[in-house]
Amino acid sequence: MAYAELVSALVEAIRGETALPPMPADLSLEDGYAIQKQVVAALADGDVAGWKAGMTAAAGQAAFGLTHPLIGSLYRWGRRENGAALDMVNGVKLECEIGITIDSDGNPKSAGPVIEVPRMAWNSADDAKGSNLTATNIAAYLYIVGEQQAFRDDYEQLSVSLTRDGEAVCEAQLSDALGGPVPALQWMLEEAQARDMSPADNMLLITGACGGIHDGVPGNYVADYGPLGTIEFSIS
Numbered sequence: 001m002a003y004a005e006l007v008s009a010l011v012e013a014i015r016g017e018t019a020l021p022p023m024p025a026d027l028s029l030e031d032g033y034a035i036q037k038q039v040v041a042a043l044a045d046g047d048v049a050g051w052k053a054g055m056t057a058a059a060g061q062a063a064f065g066l067t068h069p070l071i072g073s074l075y076r077w078g079r080r081e082n083g084a085a086l087d088m089v090n091g092v093k094l095e096c097e098i099g100i101t102i103d104s105d106g107n108p109k110s111a112g113p114v115i116e117v118p119r120m121a122w123n124s125a126d127d128a129k130g131s132n133l134t135a136t137n138i139a140a141y142l143y144i145v146g147e148q149q150a151f152r153d154d155y156e157q158l159s160v161s162l163t164r165d166g167e168a169v170c171e172a173q174l175s176d177a178l179g180g181p182v183p184a185l186q187w188m189l190e191e192a193q194a195r196d197m198s199p200a201d202n203m204l205l206i207t208g209a210c211g212g213i214h215d216g217v218p219g220n221y222v223a224d225y226g227p228l229g230t231i232e233f234s235i236s
Contacts, residue, residue, distance in 0.1 A: 003031070007038045010136060014043060017089050017119070020136060023127040032134030033195060039137050040073045049076040049204055050099075051197065052116065053188055054138035055130065056177040056208030066130035069178065071191045072138035074204060080117075080144045084233045091121030092141065092216035092235070095209035096160045096223055098174060098181045101148055104201040106189045111181060113146035113160070113225040114206050115233065117216060143206060146223075146231040155180045158226055160210055164219040170211035174225075177208030184208060 009021035054070040055061050099114035118139035122128055133139065156175040163169060178184035184207035216235055223231040
């Protein structure tokens with residue numbers, strides 16, 4: 001499949017919330033980023049809301065044949081607010097993250113809880129490789145944004161717990177992803193520059209999963225970030 005055809009097929013699958021197309025067996029990481037750029041241009045319609053860090057945990061990297069994190073973009077149409085009611089869609093996952101709002105120079109203006117809702121709907125389990133994930137824009141889909149507060153210097157002392165219908169899903173330190181929001185922000189800015197991605201005022205950067213990635217099954221969820229507040233949402 002020519003890459004132009006692959007880009008069109010990926011865009012159609014992401015828009016239509018269907019299974020992703022079969023992926024090439026020999027796609028390189030650089031090919032993946034080149035395809036990602038075209039996918040984002042088509043789906044964001046020139047209006048990127050921010051960036052996302054992906055594959056920030058060593059275990060996830062190993063599973064996808066990677067040795068480092070990835071960077072992708074957030075779609076403005078994917079933003080949801082606290083209290084969101086989400087439809088059950090094939091392949092949706094849940095990640096507890098921190099979102100940082102930056103200025104045009106990349107300086108943090110504020111930060112707060114974010115639940116990312118990526119969607120991984122591979123045509124085949126064999127397609128779950130780092131280069132292919134990169135091409136899909138790291139499974140970017142929805143994200144639920146909590147209250148933004150002044151940027152802090154003590155995130156490594158804070159934690160998050162996620163429950164579904166009162167039952168524990170995960171609990172993790174906010175330093176779980178790339179050492180915490182402060183070093184994660186630095187990594188994202190450096191990686192974005194290497195990928196010719198330019199910061200803009202009021203961009204939202206989500207810095208990676210704290211506590212792993214979880215299946216988005218139906219239920220009522222509460223993500224408690226302690227002094228940073230909570231995010232409540234449902235899937236049905």
